[in-house]
Amino acid sequence: MDEKKDILSLDKFSVKEINDLLEKTDSFAEILKRDVKKVPALRGKTIINLFFEPSTRTKVSFEIAAKRLSADLINFSESSSSLKKGESEIDTLKTINAMKVDLIIIRHSDSGYINYFADALPVPVINAGDGKHEHPTQALLDLYTIYKSFPGLTGLKIGIVGDILNSRVARSDIKLFKKMGMDVTVIAPSMLIPENFSFFDVKIAAGIDEVISEVDVLYMLRMQFERQDKKYYPSISEYNKFLSLDLPRFNMMKTGSIIMHPGPVNTGLEISSEVMEMEESGKGKIKINTQVTNGVAVRMAVLYYALS
Amino acid sequence: MEFGNLRLAEKENIVIKNGCIINPQTLDKFEADILISGGKIKEIKKNLVPGPGDAFKEINAEGLYVCPGFTDMHVHLREPGNDGEEDINSGVKSALRGGITSIACMPNTDPVLDSQHLINYIKLKSKELNFNIYPVAAITKDLSGEKLSEFGLLKSSGAVAFSDDGRCVQNARLMYEAMKYATQFNALFILHEEDYSFSGSGLVNEGYYSAMLGLEGISCFSEDLMVARDIMLAKAAGARIHITHVSSAKTVDMIAKAKNDGVNITCDTTCEHLFFNDSCLTGYDTNFKIKPPIRSEADRMAIIKGLRQGTIDAIASDHAPHLLSEKNVSFKEAAFGSIGLETLFKASFSKLFFEEKFSIEKIISLISYNPAKILNIEGGAIETGRIANISIIDTSCENIYKSDDIISRSKNSSFLGQNLKGEIKYTIANGKVMFINN
8 A cells, every 4th residue: 555645844845746746736726717616526535624724815715725626624623622622623623534535634833733633634635834844835836836926936036034042834845945955044143043143054144234125035924923932033013114015026026026915914014014015916926825816726736646 | 581579688608709899989890709797797808608508699790790779869759749740669679670769759749848747757668668769858848949847856867968959949039049048957958959030931952853843842950050140149149059960062161160160069961961962852752851851962061071070970861751641742731750769770771881981990980989978878889897788790781771661650761762772680789689680
């Protein structure tokens, strides 16, 4: 029997396998442009969408992806389950598995816990984000968005801005972008970069101005100042001065470059409201909604991969 | 496997034949027989023949090493308060399985060992089970880090040392006063060194693996800053301090310098810290979640060097039993700690003898003579007239360590799945054969 196809991270995928997934995504993206946006590829398959941590876009994106492939998807979230009755999370998973499901999508707030679930379950598990560890489908949709915006990936300059320390998106993105031959710089204050970060083999800049005119892709991470571990960062004003994308900076970006964000955007913090308005004016630089659209096609490709 | 009856105090007449006796004090070994009677070592010589008329239990130790019973100076027995994880009885059996005949138990029980009646209770249990248990009393009441416990009274009841293990006194002034006061009773401090501002909500060593795995890091500064502080304070106070479970290279270095500088300081490390580096974390196995965390390979190498050069005086288990339900959860939620009484010798021997080429005598000194000397307790030597605490080991065995092998009530060992070399064949505690591995 083949090993089950868990997707916990993209570390084990070769460049060729990633390229295959991108191509597969292309064909699913095509379906989404049709009038009837549904194919029978996963008809008869049962998928559980299990979110131990709140989410809107990832959860809905997986749900739409599964339904476009004609799979039966059941949503499950912590608040409506017997977890409140004291059942342990692993027991909940085993109970769900006993109902003969084909694949489980899981998000959890604790790093690595999904690896443990995947070991305990006989069906494929897809990581929809675990703590500060990995978010592989986000990385793939980010890569796909870049792939569709440029003629080639190798040598593209990308700047990732913000809280690297606490971001699973940053971890998954950096590893995937490096694998695909891109030139990655992180732009972050020292307290939001892991200690001894050199092993990630990326460049580090303290402020956005150091890279703004050179990057092909500017990737803005979500900044959550209310979190306890931000207590060492001085203030929002300081962040705005050195790390926010405002209109003057937007105007310094080179032709053809793009702006991304995993969402939801804190308008006025990571990206100023003036820049956010540019999206509506159709300048085409801001790909935040494109990322969301691509997310569905990418997740269709991922589900199809795991179940075929 | 057989255990002796802990509650029967009668002594046995034993003769150990043909073994190779290890003297960890002089780092020698020699072949001789040992005669034990009335709980004590009566005679040590070659070709020993017991007197006629006495019934002697004979142990053939041919091809085996006969060592002083091991001393583990860092054990959590969980009694009183958490006997689902371990109790004194099950902890003692686990110790005997590991060739250990003396243990120092830490005070972070519920209630905390910070009063005379609790120290008396442990001593009473020790007597009842005919096994040497040396209670360590709390430095501060309820481990609060706020008010000193009664060093004089507790020591007179039998506290072998003082520690807030599991916690660390953050208030430097309080620690200084504690050290000065302890010297008035010639009391030993066993120090768990942790600066909370650096350990915080950390789970593993801060470095490559913490970043890659998305697990919050505990910087070496957490240990190093407190060790630096306490060396400075101990020097000024003239206090006698022992740093337990040393994990970082910088700490090893500071302790070596402090020893040269005449500070009255000793230290131990654990089997985990000498055996593993933080690459073990990639599978998110919660049995590797311990405090201080398993650190980088560079730190592990410094620990090996510290052991080799004598900077690190002893190896302890930091036996920390936890229920399956405290470990079968996410890495973030899991309890810190690993059991270790049963693997103290095997893990040390596997790594230090085979990979690091330590002599068997040196390894035995690190788990018998040295810790007994630090605690100033009986043990650590095989000599005529001494109480017979002896472990007999076979260095030719090796086995993959499995959960079924564990005697402790808890199964949270970091060494599960490891190929461990060496085996305990007999443990003689207070003149009686208490464990036989047949």
